[in-house]
Amino acid sequence: MSVLSFHEVSVRYGAHTVLNGVSLEVPAGRTVGLVGESGCGKSTLARAAVGLAPVTGGHILLDGRPVPNRGRRPVQMVFQDPYSSLDPRMTVGESIAEALPERLPKKARQAEIARLLALVHLDAARAGDLPGRLSGGQRQRVALARALAARPEVILADEITSALDVSVQGAVLNLIRDMRRDLGLSMLFISHDLAVVRYVADHVAVLHDGEIVEQGPTARVLGDPRHDYTRHLLAAALPLKEQT
Amino acid sequence: MRPVGVAGLGLLGAVVFVAAFGPVLWGDQATVVDTGNLLAGPSAQHWIGTDNLGRDLFARVLVAARLSILLALAATAISLVLGIVLGAAPVLVGRRTGRFITSAVNVLVAFPGLLLVLFFAVVFGVGARGAALAVGLAGAPAFARLCHTLVAAVSERDYIAAARIAGVSRIRILLRHVLPNIAEPLVVNATMAAGGVLLTFAGLSFLGLGVQAPDYDWGKLMQDGLNGIYVHPLAALGPGIAVVLAGLAFNLTGEAFAAAPGRVRPLGPARGPSVRTAPVPGAVLSVDDLRVTMPGPVHAVRGVTFTVGEGEAVGLVGESGSGKSVTALAVAGLLEPPVRVEANHLVVAGEEDHRRLGTSLAVVFQDPMTSFNPAHRVGPQLAEVSRFHQGMSRRTAFARAVDRLRAVRIREPERRARQYPFEFSGGMRQRAMIGMGLMGNPRLIVADEPTTALDVTVQRQVLELLAEVRRETGAALLLISHDVSVVTDVCDRVLVMYAGRVVEELPAGDLRARARHPYTRALVAAVPDLETDLDRPLAVIPGLPVDPMSAPAGCAFAPRCPLADDHCRAVAPPLLAGVACHKTAEVRV
Numbered sequence: 001m002s003v004l005s006f007h008e009v010s011v012r013y014g015a016h017t018v019l020n021g022v023s024l025e026v027p028a029g030r031t032v033g034l035v036g037e038s039g040c041g042k043s044t045l046a047r048a049a050v051g052l053a054p055v056t057g058g059h060i061l062l063d064g065r066p067v068p069n070r071g072r073r074p075v076q077m078v079f080q081d082p083y084s085s086l087d088p089r090m091t092v093g094e095s096i097a098e099a100l101p102e103r104l105p106k107k108a109r110q111a112e113i114a115r116l117l118a119l120v121h122l123d124a125a126r127a128g129d130l131p132g133r134l135s136g137g138q139r140q141r142v143a144l145a146r147a148l149a150a151r152p153e154v155i156l157a158d159e160i161t162s163a164l165d166v167s168v169q170g171a172v173l174n175l176i177r178d179m180r181r182d183l184g185l186s187m188l189f190i191s192h193d194l195a196v197v198r199y200v201a202d203h204v205a206v207l208h209d210g211e212i213v214e215q216g217p218t219a220r221v222l223g224d225p226r227h228d229y230t231r232h233l234l235a236a237a238l239p240l241k242e243q244t
Numbered sequence: 245m246r247p248v249g250v251a252g253l254g255l256l257g258a259v260v261f262v263a264a265f266g267p268v269l270w271g272d273q274a275t276v277v278d279t280g281n282l283l284a285g286p287s288a289q290h291w292i293g294t295d296n297l298g299r300d301l302f303a304r305v306l307v308a309a310r311l312s313i314l315l316a317l318a319a320t321a322i323s324l325v326l327g328i329v330l331g332a333a334p335v336l337v338g339r340r341t342g343r344f345i346t347s348a349v350n351v352l353v354a355f356p357g358l359l360l361v362l363f364f365a366v367v368f369g370v371g372a373r374g375a376a377l378a379v380g381l382a383g384a385p386a387f388a389r390l391c392h393t394l395v396a397a398v399s400e401r402d403y404i405a406a407a408r409i410a411g412v413s414r415i416r417i418l419l420r421h422v423l424p425n426i427a428e429p430l431v432v433n434a435t436m437a438a439g440g441v442l443l444t445f446a447g448l449s450f451l452g453l454g455v456q457a458p459d460y461d462w463g464k465l466m467q468d469g470l471n472g473i474y475v476h477p478l479a480a481l482g483p484g485i486a487v488v489l490a491g492l493a494f495n496l497t498g499e500a501f502a503a504a505p506g507r508v509r510p511l512g513p514a515r516g517p518s519v520r521t522a523p524v525p526g527a528v529l530s531v532d533d534l535r536v537t538m539p540g541p542v543h544a545v546r547g548v549t550f551t552v553g554e555g556e557a558v559g560l561v562g563e564s565g566s567g568k569s570v571t572a573l574a575v576a577g578l579l580e581p582p583v584r585v586e587a588n589h590l591v592v593a594g595e596e597d598h599r600r601l602g603t604s605l606a607v608v609f610q611d612p613m614t615s616f617n618p619a620h621r622v623g624p625q626l627a628e629v630s631r632f633h634q635g636m637s638r639r640t641a642f643a644r645a646v647d648r649l650r651a652v653r654i655r656e657p658e659r660r661a662r663q664y665p666f667e668f669s670g671g672m673r674q675r676a677m678i679g680m681g682l683m684g685n686p687r688l689i690v691a692d693e694p695t696t697a698l699d700v701t702v703q704r705q706v707l708e709l710l711a712e713v714r715r716e717t718g719a720a721l722l723l724i725s726h727d728v729s730v731v732t733d734v735c736d737r738v739l740v741m742y743a744g745r746v747v748e749e750l751p752a753g754d755l756r757a758r759a760r761h762p763y764t765r766a767l768v769a770a771v772p773d774l775e776t777d778l779d780r781p782l783a784v785i786p787g788l789p790v791d792p793m794s795a796p797a798g799c800a801f802a803p804r805c806p807l808a809d810d811h812c813r814a815v816a817p818p819l820l821a822g823v824a825c826h827k828t829a830e831v832r833v
């Protein structure tokens with residue numbers, strides 16, 4: 001179990017500041033929800049932690065040391081779009097095998113792939129399928145299995161259910177909760193859906209225009225929001241008819 | 245494949261055959277010296293004459309095919325490999341160095357190709373090898389640019405990022421993920437380029453910079469024949485024709501590959517004339533037994549019957565793949581062959597015509613970016629609708645577009661109308677899309693997942709806008725969504741679709757607490773809200789949606805239904821009193 005911490009992290013693209021001095025901690029074995037509207041920098045924060053976005057200020061530490069930026073990363077990420085997250089020309093098994101930290105003999109590799117597929121509640125027979133034959137929910141589970149294959153300490157889940165049907169979303173959210181319980185993973189769970197974040201996260205941080213405007217235990221932030229922007233988000237999440 | 249493609253492939257086959265077996269079949273004939281027939285014209289014995297040693301030129305043209313083709317292929321291969329390496333530079337050496345290489349390539353592409361070829365030919369020296377290198381190098385920038393574009397598109401896919409995070413090396417990413425996914429367009433382009441290279445090569449040899457005696461390719465033969473061009477034109481024209489034919493073979497084949505559509509099995513004709521029924525009076529939209537079949541065959545919609553009353557808001561919910569979008573497209577008349585649409589009737593605002601869009605019907609799609617043409621300004625795109633359907637002048641139509649943008653609460657509509665779609669945010673594009681629907685006077689608005697791609701706060705605004713538009717225009721709404729809460733918020737009545745059928749129809753207010761179909765209940769239970777019990781797992785629907793290629797005979801939901809029995813699996817339940825389930829009596833409300 002590891003702690004992922006962001007210290008005054010800034011990301012700038014040219015003159016455009018995407019993140020401005022963001023400090024956030026993902027404690028060991030905990031799930032931290034990150035909410036905010038699209039374009040506010042949620043994905044950039046996650047991408048910065050795995051070296052996909054340039055950190056122009058501050059630092060990102062894993063257990064007090066810089067996150068390794070080469071080779072297998074102990075921080076793994078799962079992406080939003082199930083249709084872009086798997087190589088259409090590689091089978092499920094090949095995609096997962098690619099993330100395994102060491103080269104295994106064929107038998108052992110197949111057993112490991114089957115184990116990982118079982119973790120995300122997929123049948124081992126799926127290993128031979130190309131992504132084209134999987135539904136969106138199944139693809140996201142394969143993407144999770146691939147992230148787990150790398151034996152990560154921390155998982156960054158970037159809007160992983162927002163492209164899914166509600167019926168499938170439930171299964172993926174349950175899976176996320178099971179994984180935290182059984183594997184003790186630390187997780188940064190990004191979403192714009194407050195109900196979803198409330199369900200999976202212990203802590204929640206609200207990002208607005210590249211800055212964290214509020215953070216704290218989920219129940220407190222959603223039950224007693226202190227920042228106007230948080231209240232605004234909460235209002236939008238209530239049914240239209242109940243509001244008026 | 246079109247005839248042109250067939251001709252190209254046939255020609256290419258012939259060219260390859262000659263290149264492969266030419267030297268074996270005609271090699272001897274091409275070297276026999278006929279001293280009695282030096283520099284002779286065409287005759288029965290020598291179809292296009294002989295050269296200065298009396299050797300048969302036709303045979304020599306055939307034999308020269310191998311060298312000509314091989315050199316062209318070699319040069320193309322050099323271009324291709326170099327092009328891939330340069331084009332993939334951003335992946336291989338990182339962004340910054342990559343950008344430098346890309347700019348260098350862009351400068352090189354701007355140079356006239358011939359100039360580059362001649363420059364390199366001089367650098368590498370006279371001869372076949374030098375010429376191949378020269379032509380190959382000169383062709384590389386064009387390939388590099390193509391590769392760069394293709395690679396850039398693939399590199400943005402998340403699986404590339406995932407591979408990087410998994411620690412896969414750059415080379416392996418290129419070989420395993422990037423190249424396989426850009427191979428198709430690359431091969432097509434290389435094939436077409438080979439035709440051009442063939443021509444360039446012939447040119448070099450013709451100029452004496454390429455193949456040297458005693459070897460000969462088509463260019464060399466043309467050069468040899470040039471001296472006698474006024475006496476025996478065929479001696480020079482013969483190899484020239486060979487170049488043209490071979491070049492055409494490559495080009496046409498490449499074009500044919502590029503244009504080949506995805507392979508689909510066409511559908512048979514519709515099953516006989518179906519029953520015609522009359523539309524329900526007073527309904528804006530009346531649909532009876534709608535069936536939509538895609539090539540496959542995929543039975544996307546399997547008999548859907550419903551109406552939308554004047555000014556009513558009806559929701560259509562269900563998982564993706566349940567046929568919601570296809571139903572919407574059929575209603576809008578936007579499905580074209582090979583998709584087959586059948587219905588006993590499908591009437592919008594009293595019309596069965598398929599061009600309802602833009603007048604009595606407006607459509608809003610999920611992805612507002614793809615619904616607009618990115619190359620045109622927003623205002624004129626809206627205006628286009630009225631110019632086309634209402635025959636308005638350019639100016640009146642533009643004025644109406646501005647007015648409609650104002651109606652959908654876009655600030656500074658005059659300025660915004662002159663902007664391009666990419667200058668709009670997602671929510672604004674969706675507003676503009678609704679504005680486009682309002683260019684006519686729609687009686688029905690069909691909105692397919694209009695807010696799914698948007699943020700909660702923007703979602704809210706778009707839904708409010710739709711409600712407002714309905715209040716002001718009295719238009720009816722068919723709102724499609726996989727999000728139960730969006731539909732309950734906005735609609736009066738809800739249709740629940742599963743596997744191409746409506747399984748339940750109920751007032752929106754009853755959806756949460758009084759649904760009777762097991763699927764509807766499961767769907768509602770699966771959505772977490774701000775009151776969901778945190779100590780229990782979320783309700784899920786076990787199993788997978790039905791594969792539309794093989795919808796079962798009985799109730800399509802049976803494999804996932806906790807109440808299913810043999811009767812359910814054998815007999816499809818009809819939609820009775822708003823619900824299609826054999827066991828509604830057992831489902832406690």
Ligand SMILES: Nc1ncnc2c1ncn2[C@@H]1O[C@H](COP(=O)(O)OP(=O)(O)O)[C@@H](O)[C@H]1O
Pocket residue numbers: 538539540542544562563564565566567568569570571792
């Ligand atoms: N162009 C197409 N070719 C073949 N099948 C298609 C095509 N478009 C949609 N389908 C199939 O039609 C079914 C219904 O799709 P759709 O209406 O998009 O579902 P929904 O709107 O409920 O998400 C799905 O099984 C889908 O795979």
Ligand code: SF4
Pocket residue numbers: 761762763799800801802803805806807808809812813817824825826827828
């Ligand atoms: S008909 Fe049977 S299988 Fe289908 S939903 Fe009703 S109870 Fe379930």
Ligand SMILES: [Mg+2]
Pocket residue numbers: 564565568569693
């Ligand atoms: Mg759809």
